[in-house]
Amino acid sequence: MDAEGKFDAIVVGAGPAGTTAALTMARGGMKVALLERGEYPGAKNVFGGVLYRWPLEEIIPKFWETAPLERQIVDHRFMVMSKDSGLLLSFKVDGRGKAPYNGYTAIRAKFDKWYASKAEEAGVTLATSAVVDDIIMKDGKVVGVRAGPGIENELYADLVIAADGVNSGLAVRAGLREPPSPDQVALGVKEVVELPAEAIEARFNLRKGEGTRMETMGCTHGKMGGGFVYTNANSLSVGVVILLSHLMELKMKPYELLDEFKAHPSIEPFIEGGKAKEYSAHLIPEAGYKGVPRLYRDGMMIAGDAAYLCSYPEGTNLAMASGMLAGKAALHAKKNNDFSAKTLSVYHEMMNESYVIKEMKRKDSSHTAMLNNPRIFGLYPDLINEILADVLHVNGETKTAKHKRAKSKFRDKVGLLRALRDAYSTRGMAP
């Protein structure tokens, strides 16, 4: 703070994007306030996913030695499900003595708290239970934030970084984007199911400390979405994600989808006997590259989910990458003592050259194709399972006859040209 008690920058939201931005700025010598509405960082955050080493390693080298992490991911699984069967693919790497690993599972309430403490160590002033209602504007510039009525709840700075999540009230207030529409976000519902570490390792065929991430499709009644199971140290994160506009059409309760998923014969054995410890729900940006808004204006930048910088199956790492570049742009602005939109536009330029935007661009046309193609999440998973069930079932009928039936089923229900078109239009979803 300067003599008047003013910060150089205010960051709203102590999630991966906000904490990274705050940390980057503080290390560059800026005076930063990090405001979090939860009781502690992570209190309002939910994820079902993997914390990748990139770019966190660039921000905190050897973070895996001190961060509260759950399991190192060595096993990537993908399941194509029908109502009562599932085809499972597993890609497993040799994790023996191979630390550091490419990705880790984490409990966000623990990790986000630890991560924000690293920002505090770098000099960031962290305030929790700090609920920001609005930005303060002056002469067309963002000059601060308001955390309640009256002048005593006003906080001023040269720069505000909104990392306030997918529902970002601040990005909307600043005119950088509209509130989400139902086809720009997915709803995720999740349970944390407690199980002994040994049971998890036995059920997923893992060595001590190793972990699995499993994504599934075909469990959303043909709608865009899927299920997931992530292994934590002593629990599983089990959930279902579905595009909100498709959930509206389906008219099912989101937890009914979760119940179906948990009871599925290919999922139930993993969680059997486990004790539910927490139920949560969260919106996930699904707006694709074309949904990414302008990331800056006079006196303000937006990062992470607030800027829709999320792209299945990655999000946390994209948020950190955007927070890092926003922090760098802020340092550039501080050096020039100019926080105008013109100077801050360097953030968007750096983002355009980054992995984040390049990846989102690559996936964009596929994203649109999947959104509008009911075959992807219903017909194909069902057909694959139906054909395998028929072909693998031995009952005296020749395989030649079964193969012939499989071919004609495929021809009648899909057709070769349409299948090729669908494969081509969704090629961006290739891992």
Added chain:
Amino acid sequence: MKIEERLFLDRFNVDDKNHLVVDTSKCLECANKPCTTVCPVDDYNWDNGKLIISYEGCVECGACEVVCPFDKIKVTYPPAGKGVSFRFG
């Protein structure tokens, strides 16, 4: 699992004031009432021609605001220290 059992798992510090600000003037015109189906904790219930809203078990996802076709739902943040606190997340 019932939603009541699920919510029993979570930690809430419930505020006296409802943070879900709803104008129900258009509910009778609303054909599908998507708030009553998408809410992951059943906070919106249509009962005898009226929308009954509870907020105590709200997990603050914001889906209701996004789906309301008349733009009549505003999810404000519960005040400092209130609302849900995820222990896992």
